[in-house]
Amino acid sequence: MQKEITIYDIAAKLNISAATVSRGLKDHPRVSKATKKLIVKTADEMGYRSNSFASNLRKKQSNVIGVIVPRLNSNFMADVLAGIEKVVNNNNYNLFISQSLETMKKEASNAKAMLNNRVDGLLVSVAYDTTSFDHFEPFIKRNIPVIFFDRVFDHAMCPQIYIDNYKAAFDITNHLIKQGCKKIVHIGGNQLRNVYSERFQGYKKALEENHIEFDNSLVIINDLTSEAGAEAAGEILKMDPLPDGLFVANDICAVGCMQALKKEGINIPDDIAVAGFNNDPTATVIEPPLTTVNYKGHEMGEAAAKLMINYLLDKQDLQQTHGLILRSELIIRESSLRDKSKQ
Amino acid sequence: MQKEITIYDIAAKLNISAATVSRGLKDHPRVSKATKKLIVKTADEMGYRSNSFASNLRKKQSNVIGVIVPRLNSNFMADVLAGIEKVVNNNNYNLFISQSLETMKKEASNAKAMLNNRVDGLLVSVAYDTTSFDHFEPFIKRNIPVIFFDRVFDHAMCPQIYIDNYKAAFDITNHLIKQGCKKIVHIGGNQLRNVYSERFQGYKKALEENHIEFDNSLVIINDLTSEAGAEAAGEILKMDPLPDGLFVANDICAVGCMQALKKEGINIPDDIAVAGFNNDPTATVIEPPLTTVNYKGHEMGEAAAKLMINYLLDKQDLQQTHGLILRSELIIRESSLRDKSKQ
DNA sequence: ACGAAAAATGCAATCGATTGTATTGTGTTT
DNA sequence: AAACACAATACAATCGATTGCATTTTTCGT
Structure with missing residues (x-):
């Protein structure tokens, strides 16, 4: 098994600094086109893959969105997840998914896991017996967006997506x-x-x-x-x-x-x-x-994910959209x- | 919004070193019981949450398992996922989930995303038209376990789970x-x-x-x-x-x-x-x-996840179990x- | 009470990418 | 050819937890 390639290895090989490699890889305007091309080519040849841990640590964001649903094995939820996955994936985010199995207890422990794994946002459809918001408070405190869909929970800071x-x-x-x-x-x-x-x-x-x-x-x-x-x-x-x-x-x-x-x-x-x-x-x-x-669950999933992504990218005010009502027939x-x- | 608490903050408050805090938090035997209790209590009071980025970076593992399925919105796959989630969650791992929508192209791009996000292992049920193993090679090269379930792909290094x-x-x-x-x-x-x-x-x-x-x-x-x-x-x-x-x-x-x-x-x-x-x-x-x-998809999911977890925890030889055939009726x-x- | 062994804690390097600021290099103007 | 603007690149600190090794403290036998 080969050792993992880092930007330092690339820098050493090209006799340039790691900073330039880093900038070159992400198409920063301050790097000349020729150098950029060379960096990308070399990275490719050496089998480089970016270390998301280091990047996340430095940038303080994970590009991961957490989803907590009551059950994964429901036709409706599977549709919703498919919708979410599509949008999230198209925007270079990843999905953490977990199920509460309809109990608030597991929902809370899932939420905690999501928090510790530092998701950038949380999409939730609450469990059958959820009565308290306590397990979501840490997110609010840290300004991490929480959006509810279908089975929503009323909270001033959390948009809701549902049908009438x-x-x-x-x-x-x-x-x-x-x-x-x-x-x-x-x-x-x-x-x-x-x-x-x-x-x-x-x-x-x-x-x-x-x-x-x-x-x-x-x-x-x-x-x-x-x-x-x-x-x-x-x-x-x-x-x-x-x-x-x-x-x-x-x-x-x-x-x-x-x-x-x-x-x-x-x-x-x-x-x-x-x-x-x-x-x-x-x-x-x-x-x-x-x-x-x-x-359609698929639409609901897409809507929820889009709202989340837009917020994360533009940092637009989440409270502006407090409710989003989808069509049903x-x-x-x-x-x-x-x-x-x-x- | 408060600033995030780190082990350094805890260390400073208790007038001990960050190393001891780190060890104390994870119940390391070389820290006295009294200090441990104090550390945990203080961490709790200060609202500390571990920074998984830093930890992952240092430990070079993510505690995340990736799953790629053809579609999320299928009854069978939802069952499988529920089974996987249950096992994975009980073992303090998290799940990255994505769908290939039955095309090898998306499967490959999903695999790449999983690779860059440094999943510790990959569970896959292949797409309708997958003919090549190329997109999984980087995992094999890096010794990252890939396990196929249901729709399997023949590869010496990859265990398979399916029914007869x-x-x-x-x-x-x-x-x-x-x-x-x-x-x-x-x-x-x-x-x-x-x-x-x-x-x-x-x-x-x-x-x-x-x-x-x-x-x-x-x-x-x-x-x-x-x-x-x-x-x-x-x-x-x-x-x-x-x-x-x-x-x-x-x-x-x-x-x-x-x-x-x-x-x-x-x-x-x-x-x-x-x-x-x-x-x-x-x-x-x-x-x-x-x-x-x-x-039962649920069983298949559990079996696949258990095999993965056992490998990750014990580093037992994956090749020993090359095929696992589940019962059907x-x-x-x-x-x-x-x-x-x-x- | 002394020394040795054992227990507890601290030091400091490390993981790899990012980024503000400093420096070098190139080209243009007069 | 000097002076200046600006493009390109380098330096070095930073993010926070982990861990091998060094150091300090405690325990205990005699």
């Missing part, structure tokens, strides 16, 4: 009502999280506007997994009379619930019209295909579409 | 034949990649053992997306007589194909029995549920199960 969950939930519930639903069950997630509480509020608002009384016994809160969906189906089937509509806060859970309902002979959409949220791949595979809200499929002639 | 694709494909094809299939179509991916060529070979071998003549016109090679599956369905429907079995090299494509076939009135499994590969979430949602090969569902009484 309230409106989307309102629209989709409204749609169910228009299809003739009068008794609509809502399956939601932890109300601590904006995404789930807003979806719940949107649902309530739609009921209200349509003069349907809100009934708390029609609300089921769980962890929105497929299994939880199947369990919820059990609860639904016990309701008397049966509900005629169902709005679930995510597709995975909606699909799990649909499968269980179908097994019990429930006809969708005629007995119960169903709508989900997220436009998961399974939504188009289930029969009937699931009405849902589409919001209602996708109506057969799971909620009733034959108008029957009504 | 050949056997799994053989078994699943065999299963189709046992269900009475005589004319089985295979939809496969780029034959450059071990995973797809081995699945193809396993399919051929099963035909051979069952004295069914291999027919190249029954083989469709595409990029295994859902859309490609739908297209393939078109080709299948043109075959005369229709095939009675279908083995697809991944579930996403199989599901896309099934949906298209069903739309044309094909009955699955009675007209055509179908089997996929991967046990994607959609496999249990499609109707009828899809027979497939289950291999055939999951038989209704898409391939024919009523025995009918046969």
